Amino acid sequence: MLNTYTFPEFDYIRSADQDAAQPVKHPVVVIGAGPMGLAAAIDLAIHDIPVVVLDDNNTVSVGSRAVCYAKRFLDISDRLGVGQRCVDKGVTWNVGKVFFESEQIYSFNMLPEEHHRRPGFINLQQYYLEEYYVDRVNELEKADLRWKNKVTGVEQNGDEVTLTVETPEGEYTLKADYIIACDGAGSKTRAACGLESKGQIFQDRFLIADVVMDPKKFPPERWFWFNPPFHEGQSTLLHRQADNVWRIDFDLGWDADPEEEKKPENIIPRVKAFLGEDVEFELEWASVYTFTCRRMDDFRHGRIFFAGDAAHQVSPFGARGANSGIEDIDNLTWKLQAVMNGQADDSLLDTYSEERAFAADENILNSTRSTDFITPKNGANRAFRDAVLWLAKDYTFARPLVNSGRLSVPPFLTESSLNTEDDGSFNCKVVVGAPCTDGPVKRNGEEGFLLGALGNVFNGMLFVDSRNDLTAEAVAQLGELAQQDVPVKSYIVASHDMDIALPEGVELLIDSVGVVKERLDAKGGTFYLMRPDQLVTARMRSFDKAAVVAAQNKALAK
Template identity: 45%
Template sequence: MTNKKRIEAHDIVIVGGGPVGLAAAVEFSNLGIKTILLETSDSFSDGSRAICWSQRTLEIMDRSGAATKMLEKGVTWNQGRVYLKHHEIYNFDLQMETDLKMPAFINLQQYYVEEFLESHLRGKKLTDIRRLNEVDDISITENKTALLSVITPNEKYEINAKYVIAADGVNSFLRKRLGLETKGKKFEEKFLITDIHVKEPYPMERRFWFDPIFHKGQSALLHVQPDNILRIDLQLGVNADPKIESNPTRVQSRIQKMLGENIDFDIQWISVYSFSCKRMDRFVHEPVFFVGDAAHVVSPFGARGGNGGIQDIDNLVWKLASVLKGLAPKSLLKSYDLERVPAADENILNSSRSTDFMTPKNEASKEFREAVFLLSKNMPFARKLVNSGRLSSPHSYHNSFLNSKDDPAFIGKGPIPGSASLDAVLGLKSTEVWLLDYLGREFCCLVFVNDSILSSKRFEEFRKFVKTLNPQMNLVMVSRAIISKNMRATVLVDKSGKCFNKWSAIPGSVYLIRPDQHIATRWKNYPELENLEQAFKKALGHCEGK
């Protein structure tokens, strides 16, 4: 008698236990959705791999409750310096605003991020993390579910999944097994990447060199990580031999020239790589959704890889959760492609432009770069053309069918529909608080108010109507002054007026905000209740194409 293969059934299976897969599990757990996470390895990532985590990523992690340990351990940096040979061309500060909760960037090794996310998940108890569980086959059933074949050291079993999140990286097995591919450009240029440990701390800033005296004719990048670890990237050229260039003695010599003879260091990790800028034609192949490097790849310059993947799951998870809970139609899931494919294109474009500037391929490109360098010494406008990697920023879904028409009364000022919400420091009693913390993980109406509005019959009708909407909508109110009326709801105080200015708001302005804190639409003055309801339904995918 033969033993039958065990078959499990689950709503959500995540394949891949890197930062993107783990972050997806965290997002689902916060929305009360159980998941199975399958990971081939039995440990966290080798080497530090991704290290730069953007403000937007930190805001997403913070909303999920997973940012605290990252901030405590990570190296915060806002400043960068760009050099030509040994002369500084310019420096920049990525965070001129002081009223933001999250820094512009932190540097934190990928294995720490994975450790912190997994620890957070274990506290939630809604994710079954299965290490040493390798997917060795996938097929789509007649019912449009995914049948996964999983092999472990002790057994082989199957999972029938309503939805699969493919977070299995640049060499995605799921993508290949389904006969899908990424298309784009492969760059032949080779780079040395190494992490080294130094005894003395370095300034907390990004440094980039064009044609440095320690590495003539090439480029170099230095980032500071926790534990006195430096990440160094050195351009090697097209014809470099990876085996020769990864020799520890050769790497030791190169790094010594860069840091100086008086700096002692130990090499932690070495790799020689080239890269591609590619993506899949589309990321949705129901019931499989591709995220992160499984869906799109870019160069490491600009920190758009890992951060782009986190924004993928931020966009996708609330939509899948809404469909699973019966709160939204399946048509909502189409918006993942329509919103995140353009985001990938934006990242690929910026990544490709950075690479082309670093490694000009023809005489015209070389002459352009030399002219930019020459002008940048005295002309501030030219410094913006010096491209050492355009750093990751949130994509605006301004063309999404989930948005409603913008109110022309804003005359284009403030965050438009599709944009990510803007943070601001506000007051609550005697405490400073942050706006994004109050917008939360549900749909939200952000209303700018004053005493007169709060006392009006129209506002009371508006507030009661918001409470009737399904799924539940959060109501957040911001006033320029402390409200004299005894309110049964929280009113945040914007004494400085900066929040009103950022959002181009007046008393009576209303913003409809999605669970991923992107703006669905806005009104300069109170909308009619039927208009609010229609915009709400549209943001849930009920009015596709309308």
């Protein structure tokens, strides 16, 4: 039990599948009702793909666990209908500060640009996140969330997967065209398939202490100390969460006894040494953890796909676990939809592992480097680290060398086989293979943001400086793209309103502030094509319908 949160208990409900004479077959079954499994269910259900979610528990995650969610996570959550609720409850932050011993050496801003709908990060306990996602799943007719349904057997042939499921009322069997395994780091699905995750186990122990205290004590920022006077020779991280709960991470070293360190009589003196004897607080929750950086060789196993911690793990430094996991789901679900709707061949599904394994390797590399910097393993490495920290106080060149956890940013899939090379020269941060930027736009007279307008379909944006950039032929061809078997929802992006008749499937967006055009280096006539996960898959300086169709076909692995 927590002082600030009451854990819900969800009812086990007998399903019709348990009474069927023969095993019932479903299009998709998701194993695990954590954040990734719930996100997969929502994404499939809102796109009319029936989905069953099986979970062996009947509540949300105990303890705060993942707390730090990046802008990309929030952008995806917005499309799933959960983002605003998370932002409303969470603690918004953009600024981080780094301390060495008793001095602040520098600060950084995770979202230095203005005019984004979402902040660089929010902090929110995982149990809230899961509760909101559960509520969203329960709103959707195509999603069937089954509690106390434990998967005990997994078998597949070329056409389907068969699951054995244990419930409080006995076992039953069901079948699926596809399985998404989101059952965590100790994935029993992975083990049932005879697969493993390989990597490095770090010989470090860390204490999480969640405490409730006056919010005026610290601002809503990320503060990280190297070798602080209150925890000499180690490191400490501080984050504020919802309900005036603060997470404090203490590096303990490998020799620490986990059971002893979790005892309140040992935690409270550490927290008092940090906060000061006069600061009042209540201990909310505590845990001692070690961690591993590892991944599976292939995130696809026939008709079974692994996502989140089931596919890859990283250390908590940099908040790369949940943020990377939801990107897995965002990548996989649109591809599943395309294949199941007959819009793409099975080969498209192979690119899920291709793209997300690359992202996992990038996260593991950054996570490993962070851990090595935070907890140096020998005297020479510690001397180097401390020298870098002293230099960083006064010299900006040293600051990129400081690694208190490279915070999660979405990977740029620039080498993906689904990309089309640029047609023309571009000079901007957003490249092919990168998520599209955001910015204020007006749509149908209402103020909003670009990413909210785009949604989860193939999208095209034709930028125009004036009416002269827009021919009747181009408008007609945009309309034709919108009526294809795999539609491209197209937008004409201008700085001001235009009195022009547009065909069905084509809309006008007003980039009134001009930041969308600026951030995409979009001169008049420029065209951008985005995948359903809002990654840029092609761009060209002059709109050409045939080139757009070819780029879309490549993005569908045709």
